[in-house]
Amino acid sequence: MSITRTDICVPTRRTDWNNIIASLIVIAISLAFGYMAVGYGIGSTRQMGAGYFPLALSIIGGVLGVLVLIRTIIAPCPEEQPVDLRRILFVCAAFVVFALGIAPMGLFATIIATTVVGSFAHREARLHESVLLGAGLAVAIWLIFVVLLGLPMRVLPGGF
Amino acid sequence: MDILTLLANGFATAFTPVNLFYCFVGVTVGTFIGVLPGVGAMLGIALLLPVTFYLPPETAIIMLAGIYYGGEYGGAITSILVNVPGSTSSAITTLDGYRMAKQGRAAVALFASAAASFIGGSIGIILMTVFSPAISRFALSLNSADYFAIMVLGLVAGALVARGSLVKGLIAVVIGTLFGMIGTDLSTGVQRYAFGVPELIGGLSVAVVAMALFGLPEIITATAEPKTDLSRFSLRLRDMMPTREDFRRSIVPAGRGSALGSILGILPGTGATIASFLSYTAEKRLSRTPERFGHGAIEGVVGPEAANNAAAQTSFIPTLAIGIPGTPTMALMLGALIIQGIQPGPDMMTLHADLFWALIASFWIGNVMLLILNIPLVGLWAKLANIPYRFLFPSIICLIAVGVYSSTLNTFDVYVVLAIGLFGFGMAITGFEAAPFLMGFILGPMMEENLRRAMQLGRGDPAVFFSRPVSLICLTIVLTALFIPAVRILRRRFARLPGLRNGRPGFR
Numbered sequence: 001m002s003i004t005r006t007d008i009c010v011p012t013r014r015t016d017w018n019n020i021i022a023s024l025i026v027i028a029i030s031l032a033f034g035y036m037a038v039g040y041g042i043g044s045t046r047q048m049g050a051g052y053f054p055l056a057l058s059i060i061g062g063v064l065g066v067l068v069l070i071r072t073i074i075a076p077c078p079e080e081q082p083v084d085l086r087r088i089l090f091v092c093a094a095f096v097v098f099a100l101g102i103a104p105m106g107l108f109a110t111i112i113a114t115t116v117v118g119s120f121a122h123r124e125a126r127l128h129e130s131v132l133l134g135a136g137l138a139v140a141i142w143l144i145f146v147v148l149l150g151l152p153m154r155v156l157p158g159g160f
Numbered sequence: 161m162d163i164l165t166l167l168a169n170g171f172a173t174a175f176t177p178v179n180l181f182y183c184f185v186g187v188t189v190g191t192f193i194g195v196l197p198g199v200g201a202m203l204g205i206a207l208l209l210p211v212t213f214y215l216p217p218e219t220a221i222i223m224l225a226g227i228y229y230g231g232e233y234g235g236a237i238t239s240i241l242v243n244v245p246g247s248t249s250s251a252i253t254t255l256d257g258y259r260m261a262k263q264g265r266a267a268v269a270l271f272a273s274a275a276a277s278f279i280g281g282s283i284g285i286i287l288m289t290v291f292s293p294a295i296s297r298f299a300l301s302l303n304s305a306d307y308f309a310i311m312v313l314g315l316v317a318g319a320l321v322a323r324g325s326l327v328k329g330l331i332a333v334v335i336g337t338l339f340g341m342i343g344t345d346l347s348t349g350v351q352r353y354a355f356g357v358p359e360l361i362g363g364l365s366v367a368v369v370a371m372a373l374f375g376l377p378e379i380i381t382a383t384a385e386p387k388t389d390l391s392r393f394s395l396r397l398r399d400m401m402p403t404r405e406d407f408r409r410s411i412v413p414a415g416r417g418s419a420l421g422s423i424l425g426i427l428p429g430t431g432a433t434i435a436s437f438l439s440y441t442a443e444k445r446l447s448r449t450p451e452r453f454g455h456g457a458i459e460g461v462v463g464p465e466a467a468n469n470a471a472a473q474t475s476f477i478p479t480l481a482i483g484i485p486g487t488p489t490m491a492l493m494l495g496a497l498i499i500q501g502i503q504p505g506p507d508m509m510t511l512h513a514d515l516f517w518a519l520i521a522s523f524w525i526g527n528v529m530l531l532i533l534n535i536p537l538v539g540l541w542a543k544l545a546n547i548p549y550r551f552l553f554p555s556i557i558c559l560i561a562v563g564v565y566s567s568t569l570n571t572f573d574v575y576v577v578l579a580i581g582l583f584g585f586g587m588a589i590t591g592f593e594a595a596p597f598l599m600g601f602i603l604g605p606m607m608e609e610n611l612r613r614a615m616q617l618g619r620g621d622p623a624v625f626f627s628r629p630v631s632l633i634c635l636t637i638v639l640t641a642l643f644i645p646a647v648r649i650l651r652r653r654f655a656r657l658p659g660l661r662n663g664r665p666g667f668r
Contacts, residue, residue: 022590026331033338033353040350046620050350053608054341061334064327071327081589087380088585091557092578098561099574111558118554121379125550133551137558149214151566 016076023072026065034058087121094118106154107146111138163289170517174525179219179518186223187526190230191533194237195541196552197244198382201231202595203556205492206370209499210563217500218515222522224496228489229281229472229523232432233530236273236465237538238545241266241393246545249432249468252440256453256460263456267399268406272458273465274534276414280466281527283418284425284473289520292509296481299506304613305624309631309638310428310484311607315599316638317429318488322593326645329596332587336597339364340604347612359572366495367567368577369601371560373594376581379553381588395539402458410462413443417463421470426477431487432468439467473523480504480516484603488595491602 034055043049094117101110115134119125145151173179186208193204204227212220231247238246240257253273260269302310315337319329342353343363354360402410420442421435443463444453453460476493478486483505485491497504502512509516534541564573584594618624625631 018590022586022592025586026335029335029338033341036353040345040352041348044620045615045622048612048615050345050348050352053611054338054352057334057338057341061331061338064331064334067327068325068331079591083589084380088582091376091380092582094554094557095561095574095578098558098565099571102561102565102571102574107562111562114558114561115554118557119550121553122548122550124548129551130554133554134558137555141558141562144211145562145566149211149566151569153566153569 014076014078016072016078018078018081019072019076020069023065023069026068027062030058030062030065034062086123090117090121094121103154104157106156107142108135108138108155109157111141163293166513166517167289167521169514170519170521171524173218173514173518174222174521179222179522180525182215182219182223183226183522183526184529186226187230187233187529188533190227191234191237191530191541192544193227194231194234194246194250195545196547197238197242197246197545198378199552199556200247200374201228202370202374202489202492202598203378204231205489205496206367206374207556207559207563209367209370209492209496210567212496213499213567217497217502217512218518220500221493221497221515221519222526224493225476225519225522226526228493229469229526230530232281232465232469232472233274233277233534234541235468236277236461237270237534237541240269240273240461241542242545244545249436249472250465251433252436252464253461255440256455256457259454259456260458260461261393264394265456266393267395268402269458269461270395270538271400271535272402272406272410273461274531274538276410276417276462276466277469277534278527278531279414280418280421280469280471281473281523281530283466284422284470285520285523285527287422287474288477288523292477292481292516295477296506296509299482302482302506302630303628304610304617305628306630306634307484308607308610308614309625309634310482311603311610313634313638314428314484314486315596315603315607316641317427317486318596318599320641321429321434322596323591325591326642328592332592332594332596333600336600337604337607338600339369339597340601341608345608346605347609359568359570359576363605364576364580364601365567365573366492366499366602368564368573369580370492370495370598371564372577372580373584373587373598375556375560376577377585377588377594379556380585382549382553393542395542397536400535406458409458413439413459413463414466416442416446417466418470421467421472422474424467425471425474426486428478428484428486430471431475431489432471435467435471436464439463476519480508480519481506483508485599488598491599495602 037051037055037058040051041049042051042055094114097117098110098114101113112131112134115137116130119130142155146153146155189204193199193201205224208224208227212224232249235245235247235250236253238244239250239253240261243254243258245251245254257269315333319333320326322329342360344351344361351361417439420439424430424435440460440463443459444450447459475486475490478484479490479494485494494504502508560577561574564577587594614624625635
């Protein structure tokens with residue numbers, strides 16, 4: 001909700017792949033949800049089945065998706081959106097490390113590992129700093145979630 | 161019982177040590193989140209949602225509300241000292257706030273902003289106290305057709321105010337609503353879109369979706385790292401005193417900002433951010449010296465800051481008294497209450513009156529806490545605005561992961577957060593807003609339920625939506641709001657047809 005971006009742009013001749021893919025995904029989602037909605041039973045307007053409302057939404061979504069697609073093809077205005085692959089990769093890795101580690105390794109080791117991996121999404125990250133930050137976070141999270149809220153979470157590897 | 165007795169009871173509840181503690185936690189976290197650029201109140205509330213599962217309902221909502229209005233205080237600090245908005249609703253404050261700071265009047269600007277926030281907040285709370293009971297009595301007369309129409313209005317308004325194109329805003333609402341359909345349909349018992357996965361039968365959790373949409377995309381895309389040399393600014397208490405001239409200039413804009421913010425807070429779709437922008441525009445228009453704006457005019461700080469805080473408070477009115485949130489943040493608040501087993505709405509004022517009045521009382525307590533937190537301790541907060549992203553973002557990742565994991569102790573939700581987060585990142589880079597998505601997600605099941613009931617009452621005849629005044633008015637506004645931009649676009653297309661090569665405006 002900022003005023004920095006406006007609705008209007010000057011169209012260019014370049015193909016706006018971002019928006020084409022986005023509108024295709026919107027259409028695909030609508031088709032998938034709509035197709036499955038039919039299977040849940042539409043019912044009647046008076047006695048709506050489980051599929052009625054999602055089907056109606058899917059139709060609206062699909063139509064709007066087609067609108068965006070047409071508009072993107074007629075008047076493309078691609079925006080430069082630099083995508084930082086390094087960031088995406090490390091952020092994803094951090095979550096996966098957490099999900100894989102939390103049960104066998106316990107809270108402390110997992111938080112430190114997640115922090116270290118997550119911090120390397122930034123090029124300026126330094127290992128010793130990240131380990132220290134992770135240790136601090138681990139203690140804070142342990143205090144809040146385990147000590148204060150009494151969450152039954154494994155803290156150290158192998159035991160509680 | 162009259163309002164004062166109820167309020168007195170509310171204070172009795174709010175003043176218990178536990179509630180005081182969590183109110184303090186809420187406003188402190190709120191200020192902190194507000195100060196941090198790129199981290200909004202939404203993420204703050206979402207991050208603390210899992211914590212509230214362990215708290216009684218009134219304590220939970222007191223803390224979450226504190227984050228929200230606390231964020232309105234904190235956002236201004238970053239806007240003034242760093243020239244980067246700490247939160248979107250304080251973005252406009254950078255224009256004159258930062259100028260004042262550069263002119264050596266940082267302390268005055270901060271004091272004025274905190275005082276204006278307090279005034280705006282207070283007026284908002286008074287309005288909420290006075291009007292909520294009456295509005296909830298009125299809401300008792302609404303039926304399911306009205307509810308459905310009001311929700312449609314709220315969602316369309318949410319799509320309208322989103323940046324970027326209206327169509328994309330609407331798509332975000334629709335897809336969000338579809339995601340809200342995942343799980344067991346309460347009236348037919350059918351499992352929808354669950355693919356037999358046990359974790360999906362209960363539906364996606366609000367906390368998971370909110371953390372994913374408001375946490376991950378920000379972490380991946382944030383670029384401009386705030387850096388400012390705070391030693392330039394003198395932030396001692398005695399530097400804060402505004403001059404007599406400042407005071408004279410501020411008093412009317414503060415009142416006007418509060419009034420504007422209060423109204424916009426109640427209306428569906430418009431919240432603190434729009435209130436602050438409109439207040440700035442209004443002050444500049446009405447000023448006898450508009451040329452001072454953008455060059456350190458104190459009115460440009462006071463008006464918007466009063467407006468966003470007033471709106472933050474009054475946006476609770478429709479959420480609690482009618483049960484329909486006007487903004488995404490309020491939708492999240494509603495979600496939090498529903499998790500606690502409390503359905504906001506007219507019944508809440510009778511069934512959970514104690515909770516409502518305790519919340520109002522906590523607003524007063526919280527705003528006084530914020531005044532104390534913000535004026536003498538502002539230097540401390542300013543330092544926090546400079547936390548480098550390489551420390552901030554890994555911390556947020558850990559908090560999201562632990563928060564999500566804590567509510568079910570199941571790593572499935574960690575992968576869900578990641579998946580929705582990546583989806584949200586895709587939305588962010590292609591101009592789809594997360595806020596309307598979340599509103600649709602939370603309101604979706606409620607809309608379906610009300611539509612179903614309205615159609616049963618109307619025996620399948622859609623005329624039921626046009627036979628009642630509230631529903632008729634809401635749907636008329638929706639249709640006009642959708643129709644007018646379409647007409648305008650068509651007319652502009654035709655008007656510009658001959659001049660195709662001269663930069664015909666297209667629409668994203």
